Amino acid sequence: MKTFVQRSLQSVIASQLNSNKVILLVGARRVGKTVLMNQLADSYEGSTLLLNGDDISTAELLNDRRVSSYKRWLGDTKLLLIDEAQVIPDVGRSLKLLIDSFPTLTIFATGSSAFDLANRAGEPLVGRQLTYTLYPLAQLELSTTETFLQTRDHFTDRLIFGSYPDVVQMDDINDRIDYLKGMVSSYLLKDILLFEQVRNAHKMLQLLQLIAYQTGSEVSTDELSRQLQIDRNTVVRYLDLFTKVFILFRLGGYSSNLRKEVTKSSKWYFFDNGIRNALINNFSLPAQRNDMGALWENYLVSERLKRNGYLRSQAIPYFWRTYDQQELDWVEETNGQLSAFEMKWNTNRVRFPKAFQTAYPDASLSVVNPDNYLDFIT
Known part of the structure; x- marks a missing residue:
């Protein structure tokens, strides 16, 4: 069976992409988080920037916690997407500074482990995050x-x-x-x-x-x-x-x-x-x-x-x-x-x-x- 299956969360998350919040998508490896992220990025009408947590340069960008540095590489980005965010050290502090400093920015981050991504990002983002779980196809x-x-x-x-x-x-x-x-x-x-x-x-x-x-x-x-x-x-x-x-x-x-x-x-x-x-x-x-x-x-x-x-x-x-x-x-x-x-x-x-x-x-x-x-x- 080779066919495209639209995920139930796609429309739910799409409706939040201008919310000035951090949207966390968690789930097991290989359930389709990256695919869903790319689909949402492709259909988004504003400016986007996609980063990969596995790339060491992503951690370097986020860990330089100066608003002036963030502004330099963000430009006019309205939707920042970070795949595999759970591997970035102290990612929660970086996301909080970003979302607090740029009122027109929304961040969409994926991670394959709830205990790492949600916990690392969660504490400093109380009231500023939405968390969704993606499962194997239902x-x-x-x-x-x-x-x-x-x-x-x-x-x-x-x-x-x-x-x-x-x-x-x-x-x-x-x-x-x-x-x-x-x-x-x-x-x-x-x-x-x-x-x-x-x-x-x-x-x-x-x-x-x-x-x-x-x-x-x-x-x-x-x-x-x-x-x-x-x-x-x-x-x-x-x-x-x-x-x-x-x-x-x-x-x-x-x-x-x-x-x-x-x-x-x-x-x-x-x-x-x-x-x-x-x-x-x-x-x-x-x-x-x-x-x-x-x-x-x-x-x-x-x-x-x-x-x-x-x-x-x-x-x-x-x-x-x-x-x-x-x-x-x-x-x-x-x-x-x-x-x-x-x-x-x-x-x-x-x-x-x-x-x-x-x-x-x-x-x-x-x-x-x-x-x-x-x-x-x-």
Whole structure:
């Protein structure tokens, strides 16, 4: 499938390009941040200047924090674009001085690690920045370029290979597998290893593999610590770093303080199914797998996360379980209203937990299966 897919954030960010703010676009490597930046620059009607954070001269320009120096190279620029801004030392101070000194300037900066770009730029820019997250392609976006029948034809591919833009454009299965394995080995941990100076990269990969095998299940950091033979605090730190480079995201348990509800446990999901499958080296078709329930659940919750993010939904997601093993896969709270979903790969009849219905009689209850999943994610 080789086609142009317009990103949901394009029009949102375009509307802010004359705001005299710093617009931060964060997301995993290879999700299309640079492509989106170039598209926005091409369509912008004012004067633009594009800098690359990987170029040492960019750091030299920004770190010479004199307004006269900035004015010399900015000229009449109205939109300053900085790609890979997370590698620029002390970038936040430079951006603040720029945005404070030039009232007609807007800055658009991209970075592949939220913990570095947002944190470095965030503290001095309170009230002067807008932060957006770009994910691998969402079905919400893909649906604008394909028919229902085309979506159905690509359904299995997206479950197995995920939706990184490059992967979606590839026709050959072996090319997709090689790409995803290369992502795991070369790119996913790059920001962590660069900025956090983590020494045990092999332990980090082992941790990701353990999470991959436990997708959709509650995860015990104590058990992970024992399996990896590393300190529990190190496990917690690694998990936090994985969220900040957009590999994993956490789901906590919902409770209205009923004593029997589980709230301290966590579930962990991957932002992309292809990355999850590359970690465990399993690209088999659904009929040949014994983990389709977990794979299906990961696909749905990651797509729902993208959907809610792009539609700017106020829903807060959770899972729900009691100590006697009654559970629901996904619960959203929106302005005090609960919506609960059970995700089933097989379309058999589902019984919703009586404890949940008793505790939350006004909550809506739905089953998400291969027949109706598009309603849930688009």
